[in-house]
Amino acid sequence: MTQTQPATDGTPGGAQARRRVFLRHLLRGERPYMLYIAFAFMLVVFSFASPWFLSVDNFLNIGRQTTLVSIIAVGMTFVIIARQIDLSVASTLALSGMAAALAMSFLYNSWIVGAVAGLGTGAVIGLINGLLTTQLSIPSFLVTLGTLSAARGLALMVTNTKPVIITNEYYFAIFGEGSVLGVPAPIIWTAAVVVGGILLLHFTVYGRRIYAAGGNPTAALYSGVYIKHVTTLAFVMTGMLAGLASLVLSARSHAARPDVVQGMELDVIASVILGGCSLFGGRGFVLGTLLGSLIIGTLNNGLVLLGVSSSLQLVIKGAIIVAAVAFTRR
Incomplete structure (x- = not known):
């Protein structure tokens, strides 16, 4: 007997099939409902524990606080699905921010020049990581551990550890301080990156190849x-x-500093793994990564509002991340 395939043409049945496929891709992952339950539970607990938590301003604050991690974590999702890892992202951010600020200071004080310099520097470091990993067959852990140190050293060396002041008002508005319909620019950039990541990973040939490369390299x-x-x-x-995250950070602080976000790569990797991505490759989804980032950001925000000491925050956050990963593991 011939099995009937769901309609995928322009008929109403085809439209329903496409919607089901879209939702299936968005919810892709092992037991993703645990992420939603954990996030909802955290919101309820902090809402009752702190009178300041449940407010629009605080939620916007959480969105701004998680911007850097969320943006980079989308890219890290692709890397980890491909069975690799990138430990250099925080140092890449620092060096890219310095490149953007220096380009605007010494070449031409234009936000376009700064954006090209920041994004270009990040792309070059990523290309170096990729080529050393794939062409020389060096494990990405070792490659990116080396570039983590080298990029941070360059960022500190180019200005002798001094920050670079940024004065371009358009740069501030576009990447850091502007808003659209009351939504801050950093959150808009996060949303754009997440939507782009979902479309690229789940609805393109490249996305299918990433899953194949990480899931079964020999078959791929x-x-x-x-x-x-x-x-x-x-x-x-x-x-x-x-590099994009560096533009957001430097626009918010009106300067680029070489010593920023040290250790942030751990939060990025934790967000991706918490979101259901497998360190062994072949599994992961962008929406889960965003939820992982929001869970970590909400946890940090709620603990601060409750007045929990910074040392105890680290203990609680670590325990919750381990528990959440245990529930969402394969």
Whole structure:
């Protein structure tokens, strides 16, 4: 007997099938409902525990606080699905921010010049990571551990550890202080990156190749997937997103500093893994990564509002992350 396939043409049945496929892709992952339950539970607990938590201003504050991690974590999702890892994202952010600020200070005080310099620097570091990993067959853990140190050293060296002041008002408005319909620019950039990541990962040929490269590299190679190119592009994308995060951070602080966000790569990786991505590759979804980032950001925000000491915050956050990953593991 011939199995009837769901309609995918322009008929109402085809439209319903496409919507089901879209929702299936958005919810893709192992037991993703646990993420929604954990997030909802956290919101309820903090809402009762603190009178200041349940407010629009506080939610916007959480969105701004999680912007950097969320943006970079989208790129990290691609890297980890491809069975790799990038430890250099925080240092890439620092160096990209310095490049953007220096370009506007010494070349031309234009936000476009700063954006190109920041994104370009991130892309170059990502390309170096990708080529060293794929062409020389060096484990990405070791490659990015090296670039983590090298990029941070360059960021500190170019201005002798001094910050670079930024004065371009358009730069501030576009990346840091502007808003659209009351929504701050950093949150808009986060939303744009997340939507772009969902479309690229779940609805393009490249996304299917990333899953294939990480899930079963041998089968992917025999299927015609050039794993080296796919993996290198994932590193480049992650570097560019770290560059974008540097623009947001430097626009908010009106300066670029070489010593910023040290250790942030751990929050980025934790968000991706918490969101259902497997460190062994082949599994993950962008919406889960965003939820992972929001869970960590909401936890930090709620603990601060409750007056919990910083040392105890680290203990609680670590325990909750381990528990959440245990519930969402394969």
